Amino acid sequence: MPIKFSNLEVTMSEQGGNVSDEGSAGERELSLSRPLAVIDTESTGLNPDTARIVRISVLRLEPDGRRSLRSEIVDPGVPIPAGATAVHGITDEDVADRPPFRAYARALAESLDECDIAGFAVERFHLPLLIAEFRRAGVEFSIENRAVIDIMSIYHRLEPRDFDAAYRRFVADDLPDRASGERSGAALEILLGQLNSSDELPLEPHKLSRWARGVPDDAVDEQGRFTYLDSGDIAFNFGKYAGEELAKVAESDTAYVAWVASNPDFGPDSRAVATDALAELEMKQTDGYD
Numbered sequence: 001m002p003i004k005f006s007n008l009e010v011t012m013s014e015q016g017g018n019v020s021d022e023g024s025a026g027e028r029e030l031s032l033s034r035p036l037a038v039i040d041t042e043s044t045g046l047n048p049d050t051a052r053i054v055r056i057s058v059l060r061l062e063p064d065g066r067r068s069l070r071s072e073i074v075d076p077g078v079p080i081p082a083g084a085t086a087v088h089g090i091t092d093e094d095v096a097d098r099p100p101f102r103a104y105a106r107a108l109a110e111s112l113d114e115c116d117i118a119g120f121a122v123e124r125f126h127l128p129l130l131i132a133e134f135r136r137a138g139v140e141f142s143i144e145n146r147a148v149i150d151i152m153s154i155y156h157r158l159e160p161r162d163f164d165a166a167y168r169r170f171v172a173d174d175l176p177d178r179a180s181g182e183r184s185g186a187a188l189e190i191l192l193g194q195l196n197s198s199d200e201l202p203l204e205p206h207k208l209s210r211w212a213r214g215v216p217d218d219a220v221d222e223q224g225r226f227t228y229l230d231s232g233d234i235a236f237n238f239g240k241y242a243g244e245e246l247a248k249v250a251e252s253d254t255a256y257v258a259w260v261a262s263n264p265d266f267g268p269d270s271r272a273v274a275t276d277a278l279a280e281l282e283m284k285q286t287d288g289y290d
Contacts, residue, residue, distance in 0.1 A: 032063040036149075037115040041126045042088040044076050046214065048128035050239045052076030053101050054090045056108070056130070060115065070111070074101045079243025081235075083216040083227060092243075105137035112141070118149040166190045170197060221269040225260075234273065250277045 030036065038059040045051035057071040075095045085091050119126050127148065134141040159165070164175055167186055170193025176182035195201050202208045210217075215224035220234055226246060227237045234246040241249045241256070250257045260266060261274035 030061070032061065032116075034063065035115045036061045037112050037117050039117060039119040039122055039126050039130065041129055042084075042090055043129060044078060044080050044084050044242055045238055046125075047238060048125050048132060050242075051129055052078055053129060053133050054080060054084075054095055055088070056101070056104070058108070058111070060111070072104055073098050074104065075099065076101075078240060081227065081237050081243050082218070083224075083237060086216075101133045102137035102139075105134055105139040109134060109139050109141045116147040116149070117143065118151060120151045120155075123148060123150040123153065163187075163190075170194055221267060221273055223267045223270050225266060225270040226273050234277070246273070246277045247280065250281045254278070254281065 038061065040057045041053050042055040043051040043053055053074055054076050055071065055073050057069065059067060059069045061067050073090065073095060075098045077100055080090060080092050080095070117127065127143065131141060131143075163183070163186075167175055167190055171186065171189045176186040195203065200211075202211055210219065210222070210224075213224075215222065216227060216237070218227045219237070220226040220228060225236070225238055226234050229235050229245065236242050236244055236246060236249065241253070246257070257274050257277055261271050261278060263271070266274075
């Protein structure tokens, strides 16, 4: 039986009045003609096509100003990688007794009906992930005729993340002359300014490259497709086998590992990890046969 998504509804504000009329004098507010659903998800990974939701939260803002928050932890049906847990704090134990997403899917789709949608990186990640989960659950959900507001895109337009903005922030207000060829040196000055702005940034180029791409420290390859387990064994960090030991998957689903090894969408070192696993499996089988 589907579970009502509103089980954990928390009323944030019962104030009436049009949203655009609220706030102090001179404060600008949204002008809504229908509800706005602000969506946030926590997941097992960064690829919305293959990741699974572990928490779905929806803050619904009504045209009259009322707000209600709905939030549920769900069982993703796959192991949660350590790298994902490090970000959102949700573990396999936390989801062990939770219903899967499909238990909430129909009620969630109904609660989003007639709503416009907003969220930070909602266009690039949260919404594609949510649509993929609805599809897997067999529930129809369309964003046609809805406004989709990506708060991150607004932020980037209000505060541009281009070369000039970076130079002004990390170096100086006076921009380098494009015609003089000084921009390469200016780019280095930006990098050095970034290093001095935060102790979080690694100083070694290899580690800095990984940090910039969000690749976890325990990654085996440059794309972060594989990570090391505490045992030292290699595990998948994506897809349906996320969190599972590579060597065991190579035995149980050799075709899948062979697909990774030959797929040009993966980097050379990622393919090499899969190829090595297949070679080790072949050696093991040969030794066993002998």
